[in-house]
Amino acid sequence: MKKYAYIGALGFLAVITTEFGIIGILPQVAKHYHISINKAGYLLGAFALMIALTGPFMTLLASGFDRRKAMLTAIFIFLITGVVSSFSPPFWLLMCVSILPAFLQPVYIATALSVAVSQGNKQNENELMSIVFSGVAIAMVTTVPFATYIASLFPRNIRLWYRQPSVLWHCWLFTLCCHQCL
Numbered sequence: 284m285k286k287y288a289y290i291g292a293l294g295f296l297a298v299i300t301t302e303f304g305i306i307g308i309l310p311q312v313a314k315h316y317h318i319s320i321n322k323a324g325y326l327l328g329a330f331a332l333m334i335a336l337t338g339p340f341m342t343l344l345a346s347g348f349d350r351r352k353a354m355l356t357a358i359f360i361f362l363i364t365g366v367v368s369s370f371s372p373p374f375w376l377l378m379c380v381s382i383l384p385a386f387l388q389p390v391y392i393a394t395a396l397s398v399a400v401s402q403g404n405k406q407n408e409n410e411l412m413s414i415v416f417s418g419v420a421i422a423m424v425t426t427v428p429f430a431t432y433i434a435s436l437f438p439r440n441i442r443l444w445y446r447q448p449s450v451l452w453h454c455w456l457f458t459l460c461c462h463q464c465l
Contacts, residue, residue, distance in 0.1 A: 284402040288414035291395035294358070295418030298388055300426045301361055302330055305381070307430030316374045326381045333385035345390040350398055357391035360384050 305312065305326050313323040345353045364380040372380070399411045 285411065285414060287402045288399040288411040291399045291415035292418035292421075294354075294391060294395050295415060296422045298361065298384075298391055299419055299422030301365060301384060302327070302388070303422065303426045304430040307427040307432075308434040311434045315371065318374065326378060329378060329382050330385045333382050334388055337386055338389035341386055342389045342393045345387075345394070350394050353390055354394045354398070357384075357387035357394070360387050361391075 305323075309320050309323045312318075312326070313320045316323065361384045364384050367380045368377055371377070396412060396415055399415045400408050403411045
C-alpha cells in the first residue's frame with residue numbers, strides 16, 4: 284500500500300530536516316553563541332557521529348519491539364528535541380538535544396522502510412522503497428536553502444525556526460501513527 288510509503292517519505296523529510304537544517308545557519312549560530320563556525324559545526328558532526336556509532340546497535344535493539352511503538356517513540360523524541368532547540372537554549376543543551384534524536388534516526392529509517400515494504404506485494408517492493416527514499420532526496424535539496432532563507436529573514440533572532448516545519452511534520456506523523464495504533 285503506497286500510503287505507508289508516502290508517510291515514510293514525509294517522515295524522512297522531517298528527519299533529514301532535523302539533521303541538515305543546521306548547515307544553512309551555522310554562521311548565525313556561531314555569532315549568536317560567540318563561538319567559531321567550526322565549533323557550531325559540531326552540532327552536525329556530533330549528530331552524524333552518534334548515528335555512526337550507535338545506529339546498528341539501536342536498530343538491532345529496537346527490532347525486538349513493536350514497530351509502531353518504535354516509530355512513535357522516534358517521532359516523539361524528534362518532536363520534543365525540535366521544540367526545545369527552537370528556543371535557542373544554551374549551546375551545551377542545544378548540543379544535547381541535537382544528539383538525542385541521532386539515537387533513534389536509524390530506528391525510524393529501518394522501521395519506515397520495513398512498514399512500507401511489508402504493506403505491499405513482492406512486485407512493488409522497490410517502488411515502495413523508492414517512494415520512502417524520495418523524502419531524503421527532497422530534504423537534501425530543500426532543507427539547507429530553506430534554513431538559510433529563514434535565517435536571512437530574521438538575522439538578529441537565531442532561534443532555530445528552521446526546525447518548526449520539521450516539528451509540524453512530526454506532530455502530524457505522531458497523530459497519524461497514533462490513529463493507526465488504535
